[in-house]
Amino acid sequence: MTAPSQQEILRRLETIRHPEKGKSVVELGMVSGIVIRGSNVGFALEVDPDRAAELEPLRRACEEAVRAMPGVTSCTVVMTAERAPGGRPAQGPPPSLGRPQQAEPAKPLVPGVRAIVAVASGKGGVGKSTTAINLAFGMARLGWRVGILDADIYGPSIPRMAGASGRPSAPRGGKLRPMESFGVKCMSMGFLVDEDAPMIWRGPMVQSALQQMLGDVDWGELDTLVVDLPPGTGDAQLTMAQRVPLTGAVIVSTPQDIALLDARKAINMFRKVDVPILGVVENMSYFCCPNCGHRSEIFAHGGARDCAEKYGVDFLAEIPLDPVIRETSDAGRPIVVSAPESPQAQAYLQFAMTVRDKVGTLLGGEARSFPRIVYL
Ligand SMILES: Nc1ncnc2c1ncn2[C@@H]1O[C@H](COP(=O)(O)OP(=O)(O)OP(=O)(O)O)[C@@H](O)[C@H]1O
Ligand SMILES: [Mg+2]
CATH class of the missing domain: 3.30.300.130 (Fe-S cluster assembly (FSCA))
Structure with a gap:
């Protein structure tokens, strides 16, 4: 028809x-x-x-x-x-922004989803999406039921990184069915609009789109929904932080001072709205030469660990700068699924385990079995 x-x-x-x-x-x-x-x-x-x-x-x-x-x-x-x-x-601020005292109470937007973890950074291009996809696929490998929501309305990259394409279907009058890749449910604006279509939406539209991608999508029962946030501490991040009952946030940074400055902004933003910071990940932490194995600390390795210590948050992982990480995620086969035994994938899996345990603790249940259902 x-x-x-x-x-x-x-x-x-x-x-x-x-x-x-x-x-x-x-x-x-x-x-x-x-x-x-x-x-x-x-x-x-x-x-x-x-x-x-x-x-x-x-x-x-x-x-x-x-x-x-x-x-x-x-x-x-x-x-x-x-x-x-x-x-x-x-003119004027969009509905829920700038007026947190009037924000609506948190609603069970996605009742079957037990935990929502945001992956954020203040700065762009530090590897949030790469980290988010490997975290989601890593947690799934550890046996959790996982979804990933691409909250980057303007520059969605999850469809490409997850190797998923096509349009989500919706049974008549029903919720949109997310796409699925390697057992992980995926939702992104990239599935709903053409990759090359310019996104010229204004603040309230972005908020509304995010809320619909959470609430009007049939996520089913998930242990964790990983949310890949766009860079910065603007509207989309504030909407997520204020309106979505986030279980916690993971902050991604590269080791250089300039990225760390922005990571601090992100930590402060989540703190202001009382979202627990699960910790900081140092991406592109060091480089191992694929030919001779020599380790070089291109961006002064260790800065994110120091930043985490200074801000009293946990340091979660060091992920190397490695061409194979870029190649695999850019090709839609992230390293945790395409080469799970490799040292690079092991770094992600260790990180996924740490996040899984922290989420389990925050939800007050056993990390694996969640005896208590927590509606978010
Ligand atoms: N550890 C890594 N080693 C090698 N390449 C990496 C690593 N992490 C990310 N990259 C590459 O860097 C580029 C940017 O990464 P990514 O898209 O994940 O960043 P981002 O922070 O999500 O960017 P944006 O702010 O635009 O959303 C990608 O091509 C990705 O493959
Ligand atoms: Mg991204």
């Missing part, structure tokens, strides 16, 4: 009325950016940012109406700040 056209989608949305204004979302000019890819539809609903939480039922109604159309298997509607007259985005 072919997907409906934009006109047909708009006609359908004409039946959805704003709860107070009495007019349809189409008449009010709230619908924008309709994207139709195969049987997957997405669009933005422009709302007053102060009213985003109250208008959540309206967003859902739009989503359900379009999802019920013949030829549509999934529909994702994100809320975005309505444009002020003149076509510029409305």
